[in-house]
Amino acid sequence: MRKSLEKYYRIDKLPHIWCPGCGNGIVTGALVRAIDNLKLNKDKICIVSGIGCSSRAPGYLNFNTLHTTHGRALAFATGIKLARPELKVIVLTGDGDCAAIGGNHFIHACRRNIDITTIVFNNNIYGMTSGQYSPLTPLGAYATTAPYGNIDRNFDLCKLAEAAGATYVARGTVYHVPQLIKFIEKALQHKGFSVVEAVSTCPTYFGRKNKLASPVKMMEMLRDNSVTVKAAEKMSKEELTNKIVIGEFLDVNAPEYVEEYMKIIKRAQGEE
């Protein structure tokens, strides 16, 4: 690790609990680099997570950190942001945490366009509970609860975010790290609800169940299956099956929830 980045970590809490070859450290590292590149005020950052392997990341990060209940990080984060708008609030969440148990909070946070950056660690599986399928597990993939292959149709989380009202949406992978850092930087600078889906790797469960047991194989899969938004535009639906479309999907402006509420306060106090 670069010496200059050490201040962002709780070095005394390392080594982390993650398996060798897990993508969680790469996503966490990308976040730290994005924060460093933007020179954000460390003391004004609050990182909130749910429950899962990925949601353990805040414990290693030297900010105000809050490890909440499964799926509910965005609800806690909404309270923090509204109570203290000067804080930069970042939510770290897993694919199950965000899209299954937390799905309702996710779409409503998108809809409100509240100024929170959400980074979804998408390893296509429930890692912490040892490999059950999630709403982002691809069709046909194997999981401990899909021993005959997954028939549960998966979400495209970025499309979901866009349709629900998020105003910055991008997808990167842990293979394309510089790009992932750039997306996180843009999300952090964005006013409104920003979502970065970071496609990650769980060699231990997703890999083992899907003939990708080595971290290298999982990385190769990300390299070989990723297509850019531009390239995807020219591809047919069939060609896009099992491909990971990476890039920025949306970057627009819309009224932000907390700013709108501050106007309500002025109106209620008769200043408007």
Next chain:
Amino acid sequence: MTMTTKPRLMQGNEACVEGAIVAGMRFYAGYPITPSTEIAELAAEKLPKVGGKFIQMEDEIASMGAVIGASLAGLKAMTATSGPGFSLKQENIGFACIAEVPCVIVNVQRGGPSTGLPTLPAQGDVMQARWGTHGDHPIIVLSPSYVREVFDLTIRAFNLSEKYRIPCILLMDEVVGHLREKVELPDPTTLKIINRKKPDLSKIGHYNPYQDYDGDGIPPMVNFGDGIPYHVTGLIHDITGFPSTKPEVTEHLISRLMRKIYNNIDDIVEYEKFFTDDAETVIVSFGSTARSAIRAVKILRKEGQKVGLIRLKTIWPFPRKAIQELPSTTRNIIVAEMNFGQLREVVEAASRGRFDIIGLNKYNGELISPDEVIAKVREVHKNA
């Protein structure tokens, strides 16, 4: 602030919001549900006027989460709900217990289980208020009987929750919530308002968020954003706030959570006694049911019947002392409550066989009337 000392007609739910704002509530998150909805509506109207924030969340789970987040960020925060919504809040109430985040949860009880009797009164959440969330934990539950008392106990709920860093539940019922009474509110400047204690950083050097610096079991609290980064988790944690599965760390945390409440029972527990000094029969009641019981006691006393009443304002921790200090004349306790007998079992345990415990229970959406209390006392006295 519309606070005057002039008497005015006010609903229980309204008195709750008035009390909350006086107590310093500056954040409310909720989801509408009968018979608590007026609390959300009034909070939406009044909070921005005092610079506070209101948000209607997508459900009660989210409301409870937002309340905890706001409290960690330094605002006094409240949510209000009823039956089904109270059930949904439970997981995050447990989070507030273990992470020691002050907050107030109002439950205006209605008939249950499930959707039950949405518009009718009940007191069926006595046990859910105590044990609704999983695992060993203390909790404080207050129950008002009058509109003015809703105001007072809402303030007290905030004060206790801030003082002891614990979620505090205001357990109302539909009758008290919707009742309109003429009330005179006190001048807010005369009221005692408690705020969470902060660490004296000049003395302690490095801040451990869950260290019992003062020996009272209550760690001083730094708000998120005040410049000291620290970690909060719902996992069992050590004094630094980081997870641990060590037996000694677990034991230390859980026993401190208990100790900070149970060592301060006299500060937390409140109840009122009427005519208990020579009573042969004592009625134990709370909330709107206690109003009927008071009427009944007054009427029966005129007849010369030796009847008294304990009206609980604190339900949890249960005021065992109130039962144990009853005089030697007391032989019977009638526990009057709008449920199948939830508090009766607790009274029975506290009485340690000293008294005959008789339940007066109603669970059909109707109030227990003074006549029913009178009839029960007569029946008990006749059989004696």
